[in-house]
Amino acid sequence: MQILRSSFADSIAAMRLDRAQARIAETYDVKVGTETVALAIAVSRVLAEDVTAPISLPAADNSAIDGFALRFDDLRVDGPSILPLHGRTPAGPSPDAALPPGCAGRIFTGAVLPSGADTVVMQEDCAVIDGKLHIPQGIFRGANRRLAGEDLSHGKLALPAGRRLMPPDLALLAALGFDSIAVRKRLRVAIFSTGNEIATPPHPLRRGQVYDANRALLCGLLQRLQIDVVDGGILPDEAEATKAALRTAAGNADLVITSGGVSAGEEDHVRAAIESIGRLEFWRVAIKPGHPVTLGVMDGTPLLGLPGNPVAAMVTFWAIGRPLLDRLAGATSVPSLRLSVQCGFHHLKKSGLREYVRVQIKPDGIAYVYPKKGTGILTSLTEGDALLELTEELTSIRAGDFAPCIPLLSLYG
Incomplete structure (x- = not known):
């Protein structure tokens, strides 16, 4: 049997991830006021x-400890020092009582140093005998002093x-x-899932259906970013219904996000809807998982089409959606934390493709591939620890090699 292929899909080269991110930065700007x-x-x-x-x-020099304030120049350099006690400075509002030369004054943590004092001796390091403070040799100038403005x-x-x-x-x-x-101001984002094969919990499943996980995923990700979510529900596999729903959402939101319906199949209608009403920025990015991710504009509103498999939706939301949301929200994008880990496995990949491998990091610090590899495996996100990032130039990684990994927790905002 001959397998039919999309000539349009074959004619479009997948865009590198860094280029797709650059396109977002070049094309989109803040959409909300203050x-x-x-x-x-x-x-x-x-x-x-x-x-x-x-x-x-702090606003003024103050003591970092409970102890005694003094002038460093009043201390002997060749042995212990003995200074008479003068005054008491508690934390909180208090008048400035200058410290007389040759004296030490009782002071407490956070209290402003009296005028003239530049050093604080910890109470445990000295002794009070007959009203005089006995100080051991070896105290350094400025000890236990918090300088005004040292924080900011x-x-x-x-x-x-x-x-x-x-x-x-x-x-x-x-x-x-x-x-x-x-x-x-908070962005307003409309979200949809697509496909006749998915249902909304707790409605009973029909044969061939699965419950929709992606709207719950997207809603949670957006709420962590303080974004107002408009839940558009599930779009059926119908071209006109998809087009009408997306156009309505585009008129009432700062961004529309869909999951599913962006591949080249006969029942994938999101990309076609964007093209028929607006313009396509890109379709297909050289990333795994998440290759068919789509970005376009419909009636002036950006529309991001994520793949339907939950892991691919999660990865592309982070890699493509998050930079887009930052641009629209006026936020400065911050690169995700990357840690170098040693791999405990062999892995082959295609050149020119940015690949993210779900891994678990064992107590010995070595990363191992999560045993279930499908992009529909939600437990790889709930039980995995990180995404191992393999850049476009790599074609393989071997056990013992080091590679950057991104903790999954850092993907969630």
């Missing part, structure tokens, strides 16, 4: 403007525009005195 939100709800929002420090952190100086850049705010960023902003911050 708003001010309370710091308490700003996690994962995109900073709209550079933030410069309105104060220094007044007027310096604290956080750049485009940063997706993480909990430590919120802590820094709070320490600088902010209780609200200007961020980009």
Whole structure:
């Protein structure tokens, strides 16, 4: 029996992943305005403007420990020192009480150093005898002193525009005195699955059907990025219905994402719908899994078509979708963490193809291929540890070789 092939598919060379990412950067720009939100709800929002420090952190020299403040120049260099005690400086608001020369003063963690003091001796390292402080030899100038502005100086850049705010960023902003911050408005993204073979839980499955996992996957990924999700449901394998649904969604969203329906089969209608209404940026990227990923524009709204298999949908969402979402949201794309690991397996691949191999990393630090290799194997994402990244130039990897891997947790935003 002759296998029919798509002459159109054969005529289009797959685009390199780095070129597809560059095309996104060249073509798309921010689609949302700005708003001010309370710091308490700003996690994962995109900073709209550079933030410069309105104060220094810390604001003044202060003590890092409970101990005694003194002038370093009052210490002997040839043996222990004895200094009379003068004053007490607790943490918190207090008037500046200058430390007289030749004296030491009691001080507590976080307290501002009294004028004249430049060094703090830990209370465990000295002794108070008859109202005098006995200090051992060997203390260095500036010991246990936190310098004003050593964390961040007044007027310096604290956080750049485009940063997706993480909990430590919120802590820094709070320490600088902010209780609200200007961020980009949330993107609105419509998602669809496609295909007569999938059903929405908990409806009973008919023969030949499977439950739709991809909308749950995409919804979770988008929500972690503080994106408003419009669930469009499942599109049937019908060309006109697909076209109508995508066009309606494009008029009400900043981005439309589909899964399935982007290959060259007779029942794959997403790419054809894009071409009939808008324009195709690219179709087929030299990436495995996820080769048929599609990007286009419909009525001015970008439409990203992901493959139907969940693993391919996950990989292409991260490799193609995330850079696109960052551009639309005004966020600065941050490369995913890559760690070098030793491989415990042999693997062959095609030249010119960027391949991501799901691996488990054993306690000995060696990476092994997840035993079930299909791109529909969801447990490879729930039980796997990382994606081993094999670049276009490689054609093989052998046990003992080192390669970069991307922890799966870093793919989720």
